[in-house]
Amino acid sequence: MSDWIGRAHAMTQLGVRAQTLYAYVSRGWIGARPDPADPRRSLYAASDIDRLAARQKRPRKAGAIAAGAISWGEPSIPTRLSTIDRGRLIYRGEDAVALSATATLEEIAALLWEQAAPPHFAEADHGAFASPFAALADLAVAAPASLHRSPTQLGIDGARGVARLASGFGLPESDDPLHARLAAAWRVDATGADLLRQALVLIADHDLNASTFTVRVAASTGASIAACLLAGLATLSGPRHGAAGASLAMLVGQAERHGITAALDQWLAAGHELQAFGHMLYPQGDVRAVPLLDRLTLDPVMARLRDAVREVGGQPPNIDFALCALARALALPDDAPFVLFALGRSVGWVAHAIEQVTTGSLIRPRGRYDGAMPTAD
The missing domain is CATH 1.10.580.10 (Citrate Synthase, domain 1)
Known part of the structure; x- marks a missing residue:
């Protein structure tokens, strides 16, 4: 697999919308760089995506999910x-x-x-x-x-x-x-x-x-x-x-x-x-x-x-x-x-x-x- 993947692939891997992906990048959780083929688009670090996806598969309590939604989380x-x-x-x-x-x-x-x-x-x-x-x-x-x-x-x-x-x-x-x-x-x-x-x-x-x-x-x-x-x-x-x-x-x-x-x-x-x-x-x-x-x-x-x-x-x-x-x-x-x-x-x-x-x-x-x-x- 490539070290860098496109936005659609990253969103699919994480199961999130674009806004959440952008928030992850801003927090420093996911590396990003311009796409050499089209500088208007971004590529995302596949290793960071894999790490976050694995963490998301861990069971979470309802309270933790709700708390995350209050602070830059999924639209609620x-x-x-x-x-x-x-x-x-x-x-x-x-x-x-x-x-x-x-x-x-x-x-x-x-x-x-x-x-x-x-x-x-x-x-x-x-x-x-x-x-x-x-x-x-x-x-x-x-x-x-x-x-x-x-x-x-x-x-x-x-x-x-x-x-x-x-x-x-x-x-x-x-x-x-x-x-x-x-x-x-x-x-x-x-x-x-x-x-x-x-x-x-x-x-x-x-x-x-x-x-x-x-x-x-x-x-x-x-x-x-x-x-x-x-x-x-x-x-x-x-x-x-x-x-x-x-x-x-x-x-x-x-x-x-x-x-x-x-x-x-x-x-x-x-x-x-x-x-x-x-x-x-x-x-x-x-x-x-x-x-x-x-x-x-x-x-x-x-x-x-x-x-x-x-x-x-x-x-x-x-x-x-x-x-x-x-x-x-x-x-x-x-x-x-x-x-x-x-x-x-x-x-x-x-x-x-x-x-x-x-x-x-x-x-x-x-x-x-x-x-x-x-x-x-």
Whole structure:
């Protein structure tokens, strides 16, 4: 047998889908290299495949299987919204990168929410809010529960929730699309506004990530759409999810002060992750980053950092790197990557909330107790 085998053969040997195979490669469990006959395809190390296949044949307890599904395991919740297949991000059967060439976030909302027309993310009357969290919390207090509401009604709730989130981020009120309102707030030109539009579309949804899973759990209880959005935003605020841009900004700052090599050495020695590079679902590179980076001229520090990381670990830039590069290129506020991520992803959160509510099922995993038990008398 050859030392290297194709994707279809590898999937058959392991009995997994492409997403799981890519995850195994990203974890370092399976070696991969470009196919000399077609560099667009990959070959996989047959010995690694055989070892994993043998391990999978060992009996596993139900609890271990369930635990594996929670952490980058096999897909476990049916959805028609988005998936990553063969390195492509798909929104309801359409290529997200292709959509990002011209679509607005509002048009993506209509697609994902299955609405007849793009929604307007603007409120006529609202107060001033100290933060986006406060804005959504204020709305959630009086918002109706999501149970027993039609998809059309839920779409109206979703539009109001996204509008309130935009208000919480300080966007000026307007009937213009969100990217145009961001451009006005950040004072960027038409080219910059179009980059913001594309970034929002590329961020809109991404399978069952941590914040989206949280949204679906909240929606499964019948919580209001505003409450679901608040749950998603709270999860996104965690440093292992939505704070990758801030992490990269810190690394870039160190690189500007101490040089690329010294900054990387110090960063890795401190045990920090290179969050803005590589992605478990994109072994060949994050396709969301490519269209943005193709339109940007990286400043010298970002360019050298990208090249240095490739030399150290071979990981290409991901969407978080692209958002940070975009913010630097347009001289945006420090929190711009997070704002873009939250506003773009809010459309996907609403879509998942609507889909989950319409299933009528409650998401309720079981815990595996590892604690002490009462002593026997």
